[in-house]
Amino acid sequence: MKNSKNILDETPFQTAGPFLHIGCMPNKIKINNLYKNDLGEVPFKNKNETEMITVEGSVFDGNGIALDDVMLETWQCDENGQFLEDNGFARFIPDKLTKQFKLFTVKPGQVQNLNGKNQSPHICLSISSRGLNMTLNTRIYFEGDDLINDPILSMIKNNKGNIHSLVAKKIKKNLYIFDVFLQGDKETVFFDV
Amino acid sequence: MNVKSLVKRNYKKQPEIDFPDYKSSTFRAPKNKKISIPSNNSEIFGPIFNKKIIGKLDNDLTLNFSKNKMSPLGHKIIVHGTVSDQFSNPIKGALIEIWQANAAGKYLHQDDKNPAPIDPNFSGCGRSLTSSDGSYEFLTIQPGPYPYPNRGIEWRPMHIHFSIFGESFGQRLITQMYFEGDPLINLCPMVNSIADEKAKKSLVGKLDTSRSNIQNILAYKFDIVLRGVKQTYFENRQEGL
Numbered sequence: 001m002k003n004s005k006n007i008l009d010e011t012p013f014q015t016a017g018p019f020l021h022i023g024c025m026p027n028k029i030k031i032n033n034l035y036k037n038d039l040g041e042v043p044f045k046n047k048n049e050t051e052m053i054t055v056e057g058s059v060f061d062g063n064g065i066a067l068d069d070v071m072l073e074t075w076q077c078d079e080n081g082q083f084l085e086d087n088g089f090a091r092f093i094p095d096k097l098t099k100q101f102k103l104f105t106v107k108p109g110q111v112q113n114l115n116g117k118n119q120s121p122h123i124c125l126s127i128s129s130r131g132l133n134m135t136l137n138t139r140i141y142f143e144g145d146d147l148i149n150d151p152i153l154s155m156i157k158n159n160k161g162n163i164h165s166l167v168a169k170k171i172k173k174n175l176y177i178f179d180v181f182l183q184g185d186k187e188t189v190f191f192d193v
Numbered sequence: 194m195n196v197k198s199l200v201k202r203n204y205k206k207q208p209e210i211d212f213p214d215y216k217s218s219t220f221r222a223p224k225n226k227k228i229s230i231p232s233n234n235s236e237i238f239g240p241i242f243n244k245k246i247i248g249k250l251d252n253d254l255t256l257n258f259s260k261n262k263m264s265p266l267g268h269k270i271i272v273h274g275t276v277s278d279q280f281s282n283p284i285k286g287a288l289i290e291i292w293q294a295n296a297a298g299k300y301l302h303q304d305d306k307n308p309a310p311i312d313p314n315f316s317g318c319g320r321s322l323t324s325s326d327g328s329y330e331f332l333t334i335q336p337g338p339y340p341y342p343n344r345g346i347e348w349r350p351m352h353i354h355f356s357i358f359g360e361s362f363g364q365r366l367i368t369q370m371y372f373e374g375d376p377l378i379n380l381c382p383m384v385n386s387i388a389d390e391k392a393k394k395s396l397v398g399k400l401d402t403s404r405s406n407i408q409n410i411l412a413y414k415f416d417i418v419l420r421g422v423k424q425t426y427f428e429n430r431q432e433g434l
Contacts, residue, residue, distance in 0.1 A: 023292025
């Protein structure tokens with residue numbers, strides 16, 4: 001075990017600002033001649049469409065306004081609970097008109113935590129934008145799954161956190177709604193991971 | 194067996210999320226305390242990006258958007274450094290994406306309302322994967338400072354935005370590099386949202402005259418530290434548990 005005094009400080013965060021699309025999704029703002037594809041356009045390649053789910057929703061600020069200048073990034077395992085390096089990552093922004101984001105992906109399988117306990121299927125979600133001095137981290141769980149025995153959700157419940165804010169509502173087969181509230185009564189639970 | 198976990202984040206060295214001097218944070222910064230969760234397989238394995246996605250000119254912003262080999266306006270700079278973890282281990286294959294304003298302080302973005310000229314030969318977009326020793330390098334031009342609405346009109350110091358992926362989603366970092374000697378740094382509320390002076394200074398790229406002399410181009414060095422991944426050995430651990 002290394003002496004903790006020799007541990008370097010992590011570089012501090014700064015806001016991603018309003019122009020993050022230039023560096024993170026240039027094709028989305030018609031800077032078309034640089035990258036063939038924007039990073040994380042599709043989370044999984046070569047998946048059968050019938051296996052896919054859609055998670056859609058909005059990100060609301062403290063005034064209840066749905067934001068369109070936030071960047072969302074998701075990271076998840078495949079349907080078998082395997083992490084696959086560059087498969088499983090997605091990056092997207094809400095639509096300018098509807099203010100809704102859409103994630104088209106596979107429903108993740110179960111992953112164990114470090115103590116070997118099964119976690120309920122979930123997708124890690126990070127949010128970066130103007131006005132956020134640090135990237136926010138949360139998780140998307142799914143209505144209809146066993147959410148009672150998940151170690152992280154139990155921990156949040158014990159901390160009196162709003163676990164409902166972490167559960168995507170099932171609207172119909174393969175369609176879920178997940179809204180993020182940055183502030184207010186319904187404020188989403190964010191993690192120090 | 195070896196189990197990996199992330200070093201806990203030290204929030205004293207990070208910006209305040211809810212920082213009233215930065216107006217945009219008022220209605221966006223969550224008010225509740227973050228809930229600490231133990232790092233977990235989900236935050237530790239990947240994503241890792243393949244070098245096949247990186248094009249030849251992706252880290253040369255002086256050429257990657259130029260028309261007919263015309264140079265963007267402004268003076269050329271090299272921005273280089275290393276990406277390591279908190280245990281000083283270099284991180285190879287870390288994806289760095291950058292974006293910046295042009296020499297006039299204008300972004301190639303429809304939401305940039307600053308009445309400064311765009312540069313048809315400059316997008317301000319670049320990316321690179323670190324080498325086996327954790328090093329990276331960009332060739333670009335010096336970004337200009339620019340005015341923006343905050344508490345009235347304020348000026349951002351010259352900066353380059355950095356987005357970095359290490360080996361773990363929990364190491365993800367988005368930050369900005371500033372330039373040594375810029376008097377606007379200390380006036381900037383986004384910089385000042387970090388209370389710790391040493392942490393603030395770590396965001397300032399240092400003029401690197403050794404590189405500048407060789408290339409006849411000004412060089413700045415900016416080293417990046419991502420969270421450490423600890424390996425802990427567990428005995429008596431049953432397979433599959």
